[in-house]
Amino acid sequence: MSRKVAILGASGYTGAELIRLIATHPTMDIVALSADRKAGMEVGAVFPHLALEALPRLQRIEEMSFDKVELVFCALPHATSQAVIAGLPGHLRVVDLSADFRLRDPAAYETWYGQPHAAPHLQAEAVYGLTEFYRNDIETARLVAGTGCNAAAGIYGIRPLLEDRVIDPDRIVIDLKAGVSGAGRTLRENLLHAELSEGTHPYAVGGTHRHLGEFDQEFTRVAGRPVQVQFTPHLAPMNRGILATIYVDGDPQAVHTSLSRRYDLEFFVHVLPFGAVPSTRHVRGSNFVHIGVVGDRMPGRSVVVVALDNLTKGSSGQAVQNANLMLGAEETAGLTLPPVFP
């Protein structure tokens, strides 16, 4: 039986990725699409690669009818998202891909995003959308908050280690290399091909990246004490992919065992044999996560490397996975596409 969904904010990359994934989903149908500035246009006029799909025209949100819709994917910019979601009909279940409902604590939201939250009642209700850790809550949630793509990569590599107490919570460094699609379809000089290709640089160095709010929240919760990590994202000259190289103080074998056990039954998270390391290119376009663990020559230190596709497992694939749970479908439905390589 087909389940009807709508996508708000379909003219960005996460919106396009949702459409791509749902296009071959066995039980999910897109019945409405919004894109305010492109209302009235066909999807194919905005994204020529999606020109061939039988898709509804883009609309303004206020023109949309949600009568037959069960679930809404909200791929709007943060701040916009909270206002729009607050105004949606109450019967709708919502998977939000923005940053608006990731932080449970309104004060933390205000700290990281620079303004008070406009819908704090919803924030309390929202479930953090990292499926492998909040599966039960997601199944029954009305509102699921998609995680930051960088946050997802870091949490997959670190959270089980904190749960199992195999690493020192005060010595965690996440050095992350991210593809440019994570910045969205935004017109910024540093995202131009001529500026970005053939080079690598860090940004938001020193603890200013907003995804740190998610790390703080999730790691502190599971460690039962305040945990802060060092985190440096880098923009690498590639379109898709996040590679997180994580330095921890902890026995390498214990680290590998902890991660292997934690993800043993997880379809999408694959822990490589001890000593093997992943590459972003081997998860590209897919919902899979690859994790490698290597022991350092300095005893008691380990390197954990996590690779995922920021647009898929880091964002739109994660959203579909959560929607599957919320709608009672197979969790993996529509998400078994292998990576695209080369």
Added chain:
Amino acid sequence: MSRKVAILGASGYTGAELIRLIATHPTMDIVALSADRKAGMEVGAVFPHLALEALPRLQRIEEMSFDKVELVFCALPHATSQAVIAGLPGHLRVVDLSADFRLRDPAAYETWYGQPHAAPHLQAEAVYGLTEFYRNDIETARLVAGTGCNAAAGIYGIRPLLEDRVIDPDRIVIDLKAGVSGAGRTLRENLLHAELSEGTHPYAVGGTHRHLGEFDQEFTRVAGRPVQVQFTPHLAPMNRGILATIYVDGDPQAVHTSLSRRYDLEFFVHVLPFGAVPSTRHVRGSNFVHIGVVGDRMPGRSVVVVALDNLTKGSSGQAVQNANLMLGAEETAGLTLPPVFP
């Protein structure tokens, strides 16, 4: 009901692409895989992006059992392919992805490939695998010859125009830009990242590229007279994609009408509105072909632009499409994946 297939030569890019496509095919199962030099290995050891699939181990061809296999995809190098296929059990239907059975005339084969054909009896039997033009023959064929990826791009743009007599057969120029995966996983200096990225260059200039044999064969057949084209392939710094810019003498509207009519009912071939031009990035990873037609400022001259993914529609996707026909499945089964962008 599941149909059992085998892939010979699974350690190259076209082999990997077959595995990727068949992984989500509703009615096709891979039951055997060969790769001589990597026999005994898991697919995931050769292609880490395919590590998660439930796939048989790589074998040597002579170790394989074809008892339960209905159809074999042969993704071996040319010359090797003809010998192997000649030795396969007679009950097998074969889709060959090499160049070995594309040219019907053994003399033409010898001219373009520099050696006599080793299985001329099979060559006579083989059907040229450009599905949209040989659909009926393919359905009943025992052996289908996958086309050259460049040849496919050129033929999609030109063949209907010759059939409809709307262009001058003596004034056809195909200027083609190809992604590097078309050269395979070969260790050649000019395929290194440091050599190839950030640059563009032509190769096989002046009429020496082997795919000209296919152009000559197909165009001469349909025109009813000898037709030669000018053809210059270029290596562009991208992994996937072929863009053929075709210059013809013919009325632009007549050219657009001819192509639009020819492909009107074709699921995979999409003729854009008059004046619009395609890009390889909008067909990437998919089985779709995009065709654009623009009139030149010089009256009576037209530019036809064809974009497809060399590994999918130009090779492995085409092969699956043909196998679908041969096995009586939906022609589009497993091939409706939208392009991956960005």
Added chain:
Amino acid sequence: MSRKVAILGASGYTGAELIRLIATHPTMDIVALSADRKAGMEVGAVFPHLALEALPRLQRIEEMSFDKVELVFCALPHATSQAVIAGLPGHLRVVDLSADFRLRDPAAYETWYGQPHAAPHLQAEAVYGLTEFYRNDIETARLVAGTGCNAAAGIYGIRPLLEDRVIDPDRIVIDLKAGVSGAGRTLRENLLHAELSEGTHPYAVGGTHRHLGEFDQEFTRVAGRPVQVQFTPHLAPMNRGILATIYVDGDPQAVHTSLSRRYDLEFFVHVLPFGAVPSTRHVRGSNFVHIGVVGDRMPGRSVVVVALDNLTKGSSGQAVQNANLMLGAEETAGLTLPPVFP
């Protein structure tokens, strides 16, 4: 003795390339730099790669003193350029890198640029800046008009052939692949890395690209009769470089001989041995032009391939070469830097 120059419009790519080249020029000194929206900033704040040079601060044009300046490079957008140059002190010699003074005929300017020329008296005076063809005029010119980068590539390959009457002027096709820096540091969606990398597409197809005005002007002049060419530029996923693949009707040896003789004494233009083809990567960052000639299998047809760096020989390097002539310096001064590869 040092010659003092100024650069107007130093915050774009051609401005930055001028600074790069003049930085190691033996006899040229930059004494003033303009960039209206970035006035007051150091060059290094706009282009960090130029942070280490001893360069004047960016100014508004109206703040600049031209007293000690002998020559001005004008790297402003077209339309702006003609107004600014008309207002410069009369003692200044000017190399304009915009499109404003390339077309001698004001009517042609209006046709291609959609508005009347604001300084037609200057247009009459301007010399077309393709050094190898207008050297004598450039030496004494007050105003030199830098050529279009695509136009330069096409003219280098074709003009000698028309002069020598070895090709049919009615059968010229220029299929051109251009790096993205030619579009400048402009915020446009199609120039984003995520949109542009891993793909190739044509633009301005069918005879609408403005550089056709230059082709028409130069080819008609030298042929002594109207000449039109077909011209399709493509955006290739690279930052620098233009590769023009030119199809002509003419005897290949005659074509090669014509080009070889024409450029025999030219330092920057290198005609490869018959049959060899160039690549953009082998001229990257340099003022060199590589030209190859190949005979097609169809008798009487030839392929000419021209490679140059759009920012250097196609623009800023050409400008410095012309300025050298105007100032009585060695023509090659500051321009002998070898290409940067890989």
Added chain:
Amino acid sequence: MSRKVAILGASGYTGAELIRLIATHPTMDIVALSADRKAGMEVGAVFPHLALEALPRLQRIEEMSFDKVELVFCALPHATSQAVIAGLPGHLRVVDLSADFRLRDPAAYETWYGQPHAAPHLQAEAVYGLTEFYRNDIETARLVAGTGCNAAAGIYGIRPLLEDRVIDPDRIVIDLKAGVSGAGRTLRENLLHAELSEGTHPYAVGGTHRHLGEFDQEFTRVAGRPVQVQFTPHLAPMNRGILATIYVDGDPQAVHTSLSRRYDLEFFVHVLPFGAVPSTRHVRGSNFVHIGVVGDRMPGRSVVVVALDNLTKGSSGQAVQNANLMLGAEETAGLTLPPVFP
């Protein structure tokens, strides 16, 4: 006055980069070039971008005359290098770009390179070629050992901090992103464009990379006690550039002050204002090093980011800088070329 030099191993990337740099060097002339497997060929046949230089033909080393040569650049593979250098005439001064003479301790060499050193007497004599730290020794040295390109990046960022005792020597993490040209012109599957572009991955994780031998040697010497660092190199999809992101325990202002003071008078090493971070693209093709320092939100922790071009400052540019000192030329001669961007 011109100083005559020879290059051994001119067919690799560091050899080509030496030729590029020396081509515009005011006082250095290349009088002999070796490349065993390409002996007899012109340089332009091996590197078309160097086709236009007036360069001697490639020879076998045993055919070369060193009579008029003052200094030899040895760009041969390690292990080969030590044997060749041991056999050179005694009057020659040598800059070796291989790994053969970087480690003073023969035992350390054997540990990291897996075989005993063949010329331990030369190893004792060799000076480590990081110019800014060994300038006086280099001036008088007969044999200078070019540093590892990764080692250079790490040492520039860390060594002054150990000297000034402003960081904890037991908590140093170097996460490094390197362009592919560092791997040389080697035919390896993982260096193919189709394998490497659009992805990032670590290699030699956990303390196995040979440049650790250089870190150990240099840091232990300056700290006066054993120092080990954690070091993870990553292959990023770019041709040139190294970005080292270095995590240290130390006060950020003290770190910035230490580095700023140390490099205040250095022409090629530029410490950015506190809080600013460099990018590899802003040093591309140049001999410059950019260093940034940022304080982490966790008090007492700092991030140091170092960017340089692996082929220039990390290898061939460094070699020319050292040769300048050895020959009594200006240290910066031939090396003031600004970076090439975009």
